[in-house]
Amino acid sequence: MFTTNATALRRNLFGILEQTIKYNEPVSVSTKEGNAVILSEDDYNSIMETLYLTSIPGMREKIIDGLATPPEECITEDQVSW
Template sequence: MVMMSATKARGALFTLLKRAIRGHELIRLRYKEGDAILMSEDDYEGLMETIGLLKTPGLRASLARAERDIKAGRVHTMDEVFTR
């Protein structure tokens, strides 16, 4: 994560925007009243979607079961799944 003062960021705003949007970099802007994060809208939307999914009741337990199934070899090939 890139970190810089808000004063320095002011002069490099367009460069920082390009880095956030094109390079998917998070940029931490330091300011005397607190820090802020600059990130692309796509990355922000993805983060919000992930947070929303993690709030889904039972999802974490379901993912944990899936991981155990994979480790135990309880899996099916794509052909097995889609030819039934």
């Protein structure tokens, strides 16, 4: 995580934002009042999706089970009737 203070952030805002977006590296900004974190939109959306999915009862376990299932044990397209 890249760390900066509010003064340096103001001086280099555009460059810091570009780097955050390009490399998906969060930026920690320290101020007198506390700290803040700047994330790329992709990272933010990923966090929100993870929070949503893990809020569904039983979903976490289904995801873990799915990750442990070998691809050859998954349903193929010819087994699905749309």
